[in-house]
Amino acid sequence: MKTITVTLVLLGCVIAGSFIKRAARIPLPVALVQIATGALVAEVFDFRVTVAPDVFLLLFVAPLLFLDGWRISKEGLFRDRWTIGALALGLVVFTVVGAGCFIHWLIPLMPLPVAFALAATLSPTDAVAVSAIAARVPVPQRLMRVLEGEALLNDASGLVCLRFAIAAAVTGSFSLVEAGGTFLWLVAGGVAAGVVVTLVANAAKDWAATRFGEDTGTQILISLLLPFASYVVADRLAASGILAAVTAGIVMSYEELAGRALAGTRIRRAAVWDALQFAGNGVVFVLLGQQLTGVIARAGQAVEQTGRHAEGWLLVYVAAVSGVLFVLRSLWAWTTLRLIAFRAGRGAPMTIRAPGWRVVAVTSLAGVRGAVTLSGAMALPLFLADGSPFPARDLAILIAAGVIIVTLIAANVGLPHALRGIDVSPGTREQRQEDEARCAAARAAIEAVTRALGEAEKDADEADFFAQAGARLIAHYREQIELHVRSGADSARGLKIDASERELRLLALGAEREELYRFARLGRLTDEQTRHLVREIDLQESRFSVHRPRD
Known part of the structure; x- marks a missing residue:
C-alpha cells in the first residue's frame, strides 16, 4: 500500500507542476516548476522518497x-x-x-x-x-x-x-x-x-x-x-x-x-x-x-x-x-x-x-x-x-x-x-526528400485504386458508384502531387492554400465532434456509438494537427 501511495503522490506532483507551468504568465521551464512542487510537498507534508x-x-x-x-x-x-x-x-x-x-x-x-x-x-x-x-x-x-x-x-x-x-x-x-x-x-x-x-x-x-x-x-x-x-x-x-x-x-x-x-x-x-x-x-x-x-x-x-x-x-x-x-x-x-x-x-x-x-x-x-x-x-x-x-x-x-x-x-x-x-537555407535536403516521398506515396495510391477499378467485378449500378468514388480519390491524390511538385511562387501559394485548408478542416472536425457529443447528451447516440464516431474524428484531426511546417 505504501508503494501505491508514493507512486500516486509523485504522479500527482508531476500533474500539479504541469498545471502551474501552464497557468504561469512567464515562460518557465516545467522542470523548475516540478522541482519546486516536490520541495513544497516535502516541506509541507514531510513526504520524502x-x-x-x-x-x-x-x-x-x-x-x-x-x-x-x-x-x-x-x-x-x-x-x-x-x-x-x-x-x-x-x-x-x-x-x-x-x-x-x-x-x-x-x-x-x-x-x-x-x-x-x-x-x-x-x-x-x-x-x-x-x-x-x-x-x-x-x-x-x-x-x-x-x-x-x-x-x-x-x-x-x-x-x-x-x-x-x-x-x-x-x-x-x-x-x-x-x-x-x-x-x-x-x-x-x-x-x-x-x-x-x-x-x-x-x-x-x-x-x-x-x-x-x-x-x-x-x-x-x-x-x-x-x-x-x-x-x-x-x-x-x-x-x-x-x-x-x-x-x-x-x-x-x-x-x-x-x-x-x-x-x-x-x-x-x-x-x-x-x-x-x-x-x-x-x-x-x-x-x-x-x-x-x-x-x-x-x-x-x-x-x-x-x-x-x-x-x-x-x-x-x-x-x-x-x-x-x-x-x-x-x-x-x-x-x-x-x-x-x-x-x-x-x-x-x-x-x-x-x-x-x-x-x-x-x-x-x-x-x-x-x-x-x-x-x-x-x-x-x-x-x-x-x-x-x-x-x-x-x-x-x-x-x-x-x-x-x-x-x-x-x-x-x-x-x-x-x-x-x-x-x-531554403529548399533543404529534408524538404526535397519529404516532397519526393509524398509524391511517390500518392502515385502508389493512384496505381492501387486504378488497378482495383479495373479488376472489380460488380453489376452496372455498383460499378458506376465504384468508378465515381475512385475518380474522386484519384483526383485528391493528383492534387497532393501537384502541391508538392510546384516550385517558386506557385509552391509558396500552394503551401498557403494547404495551410488554410488544414485550418478549416480542424475547425470543421471540431464542430463535428461537438455535435456528436450534443447528440450523446440528448440520448440520441449510445456511449459505444459516440466513442466510435469521435475516434474517427480524432484520428482525422491528428493527421492535420501533427503537420510539421517547413523550416
Whole structure:
C-alpha cells in the first residue's frame, strides 16, 4: 500500500507542476516548476522518497534512453556523425577531465575520484529540455538533430565514465589497462545485449502475431518491457545496461520500418510512450525537489567543517561549476565546428547562415542538464568498500541539482536571443526528400485504386458508384502531387492554400465532434456509438494537427 501511495503522490506532483507551468504568465521551464512542487510537498507534508541508485537507473534512465534511441533521426545521426561524435564522446572526456580537476581544486574536501564522478554526471545534456525551451523560437532542424544525437550518445558515454569514477572512489585504486578492458566489455556487452534482446523479442512477437493475430495490448506491453529486459540482461553480464537500453531503442526503430504493426497499435503505442516519457522526466525532477532541502542541509554541514560559510559557498560552488562547464563546452564547440567546417571545405558548419559565434553560443547554451544528470548524481553509492560513507555525496548531488537549474534558466533566457540571428537555407535536403516521398506515396495510391477499378467485378449500378468514388480519390491524390511538385511562387501559394485548408478542416472536425457529443447528451447516440464516431474524428484531426511546417 505504501508503494501505491508514493507512486500516486509523485504522479500527482508531476500533474500539479504541469498545471502551474501552464497557468504561469512567464515562460518557465516545467522542470523548475516540478522541482519546486516536490520541495513544497516535502516541506509541507514531510513526504520524502528515497530510491536506491541502481533501481533509479533501471526505472527511470533505461526507458527514457530507450525512447530517445527509438525516435532519433538515424539519417541525421549518420550524416552528422563527426559533429555528434565529437560532442558526445570527445566533449564528455574533455568535461570529465577539465571540470573534474577544477572541482577538486575548488572543493578540496571532495576527493579527485569523486570530483571526476561529479563531472561525469554533469557531462550528459538533455535535448528534451532544449526542445521545450526552443519551442518559442525556430531552431534549425539540422542543428536540433545534432543536439539530440549528442544527448543520446553522451548519456551513455557519461554514465560509463561515471561508473569508472565511482569504482575508483569506492576501491581507492585505478588501472588504465584494466579500465580499458572493462570499457571494451561494457560497450560490446551492452550493445550485444540490446541487439539480441530486441531482435529475439520482436521475432517472437511477429511470429505470434502472424500465427494467432495481433493484439494491441500485447504489442505495447512488449515495447514497454524491452528497455528493462535489455538493461537487466546487460547488467547480469557485467556490461553497460545504459548502452543496452540505447541500443535496444535504435534496433527497435529499424524493426518498426518493417511496418508489421497495425496502424491502431502504432497510434496507441506512441500515446503510451509519450505519457511514460512525461511521467518519467517529471518524477525525476519531483524527487530532486523532495530531497533538495535535506541535501542542502547535509551539504552545508560538510562545507562548514572546512570553516566556510555554508550558504554563500554553496552558491559559489554552483555558479563556478556552471561557468566552467559553459566555458569548456564553448571551447570544444568552437574548435570542433571549425575543424569540421575546414575538413568539409565549406564555410559555415551545418549549412547555417550565421556568424560563427552565434552557432557556438547556441550550441553552448543548449547544453542543458536534465534527468540523466540528476539520475547519475543520485546513483552515487552511499558507502565505500570499507563501509564508510561516500565522501561529499550530498554536496555532489546539490551541485548537480544547482547546475541543472542554472543551465535551464540560462538556456531559457539566452537561447531565444542567440537563435534570432540563425536562419536555414531554403529548399533543404529534408524538404526535397519529404516532397519526393509524398509524391511517390500518392502515385502508389493512384496505381492501387486504378488497378482495383479495373479488376472489380460488380453489376452496372455498383460499378458506376465504384468508378465515381475512385475518380474522386484519384483526383485528391493528383492534387497532393501537384502541391508538392510546384516550385517558386506557385509552391509558396500552394503551401498557403494547404495551410488554410488544414485550418478549416480542424475547425470543421471540431464542430463535428461537438455535435456528436450534443447528440450523446440528448440520448440520441449510445456511449459505444459516440466513442466510435469521435475516434474517427480524432484520428482525422491528428493527421492535420501533427503537420510539421517547413523550416
